[in-house]
Amino acid sequence: MLTYNSKDWFKFIFFFRRSDTVVTLLPGIIGVGLFTWLIAFLELKYLVLTEREYIKNLSVMHSMLTFVISMLLVFRTNSAYDRWWEGRKLWGALVNNSRNLALKLGAMLPQEDKHNRMFYKKMIPMYAHVLSLHLRSEITRLALDEKEHPELAAIDHNKHIPNHVAALIFRRTNRLYEEKKITGDQLIVLNAELLSFTDICGACERIKNTPIPMSYSTFLKKFIFFFVLTLPFSFVLSLKYWAIPVVIFIFYALTSLEIIAEEIEDPFDGDENDLPIVKISENINKHVAELL
Amino acid sequence: MLTYNSKDWFKFIFFFRRSDTVVTLLPGIIGVGLFTWLIAFLELKYLVLTEREYIKNLSVMHSMLTFVISMLLVFRTNSAYDRWWEGRKLWGALVNNSRNLALKLGAMLPQEDKHNRMFYKKMIPMYAHVLSLHLRSEITRLALDEKEHPELAAIDHNKHIPNHVAALIFRRTNRLYEEKKITGDQLIVLNAELLSFTDICGACERIKNTPIPMSYSTFLKKFIFFFVLTLPFSFVLSLKYWAIPVVIFIFYALTSLEIIAEEIEDPFDGDENDLPIVKISENINKHVAELL
Amino acid sequence: MLTYNSKDWFKFIFFFRRSDTVVTLLPGIIGVGLFTWLIAFLELKYLVLTEREYIKNLSVMHSMLTFVISMLLVFRTNSAYDRWWEGRKLWGALVNNSRNLALKLGAMLPQEDKHNRMFYKKMIPMYAHVLSLHLRSEITRLALDEKEHPELAAIDHNKHIPNHVAALIFRRTNRLYEEKKITGDQLIVLNAELLSFTDICGACERIKNTPIPMSYSTFLKKFIFFFVLTLPFSFVLSLKYWAIPVVIFIFYALTSLEIIAEEIEDPFDGDENDLPIVKISENINKHVAELL
Amino acid sequence: MLTYNSKDWFKFIFFFRRSDTVVTLLPGIIGVGLFTWLIAFLELKYLVLTEREYIKNLSVMHSMLTFVISMLLVFRTNSAYDRWWEGRKLWGALVNNSRNLALKLGAMLPQEDKHNRMFYKKMIPMYAHVLSLHLRSEITRLALDEKEHPELAAIDHNKHIPNHVAALIFRRTNRLYEEKKITGDQLIVLNAELLSFTDICGACERIKNTPIPMSYSTFLKKFIFFFVLTLPFSFVLSLKYWAIPVVIFIFYALTSLEIIAEEIEDPFDGDENDLPIVKISENINKHVAELL
Amino acid sequence: MLTYNSKDWFKFIFFFRRSDTVVTLLPGIIGVGLFTWLIAFLELKYLVLTEREYIKNLSVMHSMLTFVISMLLVFRTNSAYDRWWEGRKLWGALVNNSRNLALKLGAMLPQEDKHNRMFYKKMIPMYAHVLSLHLRSEITRLALDEKEHPELAAIDHNKHIPNHVAALIFRRTNRLYEEKKITGDQLIVLNAELLSFTDICGACERIKNTPIPMSYSTFLKKFIFFFVLTLPFSFVLSLKYWAIPVVIFIFYALTSLEIIAEEIEDPFDGDENDLPIVKISENINKHVAELL
Known part of the structure; x- marks a missing residue:
């Protein structure tokens, strides 16, 4: 993602980036242009139709359907934007979640327990990292497809990595509780964050695999x-x-x-408008390191 | 559900799948075509009306009502899509919920307690499975109908299966607590997931039985x-x-x-656009087995 | 509420049920028809106006205001539907809530404690039942009116019945805790459901008494x-x-x-489109009996 | 607020209440009427313009901007209604909250503890009462203004009353816990309600002071x-x-x-359309007295 | 932010504040005016086109696209307003959160524990203060940019200040728990507020750095x-x-x-329409001081 200054009208109007729709649509634009020229040539030169032809009233259909098409495009725009923004919120929640877990563990674990501190310092950002890889893989996108995908079979016996990282984090925390390093009240206080990791993962998968x-x-x-x-x-x-x-x-x-x-x-691909999930997971890494 | 590549315009425009609205509407399209031809024949050949007839101004009514009809269709589209997406979210929550419960129990139960592990390994995915059957049954759709349905009476004394699976899971968990295999703090930590099963079921039923x-x-x-x-x-x-x-x-x-x-x-039927709830419950089965 | 098959176009188009808007609007339709005929008679026969009259351009006003009126109707439709759907969600939540409470108590109470089981088996569905009566009473609708309603004074010293049922349920549960029949952890686990009854009641009252x-x-x-x-x-x-x-x-x-x-x-009246709250409370009765 | 019967079309169309927009707009309506008459006089009598003048095509601008203005008005309507409805929800939440707290304390406190029962019987409805006064005061509306308001300085050293009532309630509850009159589990069960008072207050202030x-x-x-x-x-x-x-x-x-x-x-003023917050706080008083 | 009286139409229509769009758009308005004059001159004086020219029918394109552009502008308006209002809600939540934490600690800490009371009296408003600075800094806005920003490198080794304040608050609270000054039940009761600080910070950052x-x-x-x-x-x-x-x-x-x-x-800049986050953090300071 590129951060931009939305007030710079000049640049937005006259520059065409590679991902600009004008560029993507170029073949279509040329095709539509040629088609219109062909119709113009046929109607004006060949058939020599004039403005009094009945075909001219076809425009009544177009003006009637303009509302329907505008409404539909707005529906499309809204639902696509909602997914994008929900994706952004989920990754924002992942940031908060990682911070809160680090902050709480930072206070609960004794300062000298280097071993456990190291574990969380490594595993919390790890979750964001493996989730970003998971969301960009083709298997995730096709998880709900009913067709067979033999081309993916080779990779398919890889397990669900984010789940395994979450399981490691939960198991370690439960062990701290069983070893009385944290109390039951503290376990309850930690619960929301531990739970939230897989919730975020599931919601991202939903956005990814259900257009x-x-x-x-x-x-x-x-x-x-x-x-x-x-x-x-x-x-x-x-x-x-x-x-x-x-x-x-x-x-x-x-x-x-x-x-x-x-x-x-699909906000998790690496396109110019997509969410900077790699950058976000780097930021998580930085912040968690500060807090533990 | 078929996962598709939304960028493949060519295929979308020129291929007609069996569930395409053009196919469903074919009889209507033919009827409307014949009706219009009939009116055209009557007005042009029989009555020989010209463009100066007052009837032509009827179009003012149509242009006035176009807004109303477009708005209504958008309202219809939005509310239908919201149900579909809410259904998807609920099944996403079921996935998360099953994963979280498996993950927590996997950490809390001693590694050697094969008996209880086996129980949850079987019952957690079972819930998703019976829910998918429950949501496709005709009894669920008609649960709130005020008319009598004698044709369904034979099956009606079957009980509410998902509730029974949820009750089994909760009872086992409560017994673990009473046998001190899990502590009170751990019971509180497990509570959200246990509760969530029936909440998801109830919300899906709501979407199903209330158009x-x-x-x-x-x-x-x-x-x-x-x-x-x-x-x-x-x-x-x-x-x-x-x-x-x-x-x-x-x-x-x-x-x-x-x-x-x-x-x-109604997003839980087996139509091409409907949610892949069978596929999702298979995925739950796979993930839970990995985690317990 | 009647459950219907939304795909049966033929029946929807040609049959007129008693609650159809065409039926309700009949007097208005006749009135508007007569009025238009009167204007037509006056303009065409009496004043003999032609299409060149300035009054014809009045249509410019109508086409300008069509947008405003369509938008307003959509706003009206959306806000009414949102209330109806919120009402449905609340009753769905009541179903879930009753089920969860029954399911949890079913697991927590010893199998032989017939006395307490009987109490909850009766009181949980009772709440849904008294709530449905409460929501259909005229006093509830006028609870926030600033005018005096002497005609309702006779009934007014009846107390708020749903609150009393909720109080009975909570008191019994608290007594179980004090008598150590359930532990503190279990009380916390039960808390969400106990709380939810009055929350649902309050939200339904809000929809009822605030158009x-x-x-x-x-x-x-x-x-x-x-x-x-x-x-x-x-x-x-x-x-x-x-x-x-x-x-x-x-x-x-x-x-x-x-x-x-x-x-x-107002989705709680007994109209054809209103929510089947009586049917829902019967279903709650059936499901709770199965679970306790 | 007046509760009304929305189906009484006749009364709505032909009666003009004091708060009707027709009444409020009367000066504007007269002004616009005079202005239009002036333009009509100038164009028709003085300049003697005919329909063929170019100025007539100005209507193309108006028809183009009609959409924009309709959309904007709908945006305005939606956002204003959302605030009003959110305000109603918040006061509904306050009702639920007060009821739940009364109901729980009614069960937890021993029947003979008249002293503490009296305290909560008085303080819970007090919160709703002081909040309604707080929300109608001018200081609350201007809390975020960056201009100085010397005219309000005299009252400004009054403290934030709702906060003080909330503090009294929380302190008493905490003392009950410290005196072991309620257990820790019960404190946790009461927490949600205690917290909710200031949350509701803050959200109402937000609606009030941020147009x-x-x-x-x-x-x-x-x-x-x-x-x-x-x-x-x-x-x-x-x-x-x-x-x-x-x-x-x-x-x-x-x-x-x-x-x-x-x-x-601004739904908290005393206008005819505003929320009946005084009536609601009276109802809270009545319901809490029944439950404690 | 300036609090205004929205009913003062006269002032709104005839006065132009510095931030009025008319002022911002002045260069554009002049440019468009000149351009239109140029086209008018060319078409009317130079080419001497008349109303019968085909170019006149270009207006059919504009009327067709008017819907699309209106819809898009409403989408833009809605999504911008949602961010602004979400920002306001977050700062409202920060107010509530600070109040609740102060109120609870005020009740839990013994009256004579001046030391800890002083700490929270200082640190709770401190969070709002450093967050307001954090949200106005350029680093926060560019946190997700993929381009390098060497001009910000000098400041970049400053750490994430709000996180550090939150860590201090959490650590102190955990120490109170370990020193048995507050019980485990009280820690659980405090948890929601402690957690909420970083959640609010993360959500504000999301709004700030993702247009x-x-x-x-x-x-x-x-x-x-x-x-x-x-x-x-x-x-x-x-x-x-x-x-x-x-x-x-x-x-x-x-x-x-x-x-x-x-x-x-971007509701956190200091513009006239932006949120008064400095004023809000001053108010938090005042209210917290009252409560502790």
């Missing part, structure tokens, strides 16, 4: 496709060759939102 | 029906026979959203 | 009224007598949403 | 003002003197929403 | 830019030189929303 229902994704793409491809028929009659940039701009505006939503929806 | 209020469902269907069926009267005058594909496309766009919402609303 | 602010309700009704009553003036000129069904349909669409919202907003 | 960001409030008012004041220029040409009621109605619809939002936003 | 995904910010700015810059081409033909104020007003309305969202999004 929005396929039927919405399919319907929206089909809808945009037919909507944009019927635009030239009426626009060419009222705008002539000016219809080409107009259709392109509408295509760009509508598909950009879908493209951005697709990218944002 | 959105019937009056919304009825009103929306009536509204779409009259809206689409009055479209041809004015469109035929401005678009002639082109009105047929136009009315069909509008019909397709509006009803698709309602159709998808109906399917998504 | 949305009167100013929104008033404004929306006034707005719809003036909006619909000014429609005929311009529509009659462009649609002649066709304006009658058109105005009726717009009136139907807009007021239906308000009518449904009014009904849904 | 929505001033920039939104300013922008919305400026926007409505310029939007409405440019309406007559084009409307007069298409509607002649009919523009006067039309502009008035649009002005009424848009500003009403802002006016209602302003009133709802 | 909305750059792709939305970029897309929205590009979209507004092209939308506004193509407006004059068609408006000039229908509105002549009147197009200049019209385009300026549309530009003002659209960009204002983006500008306000940018400012609100």
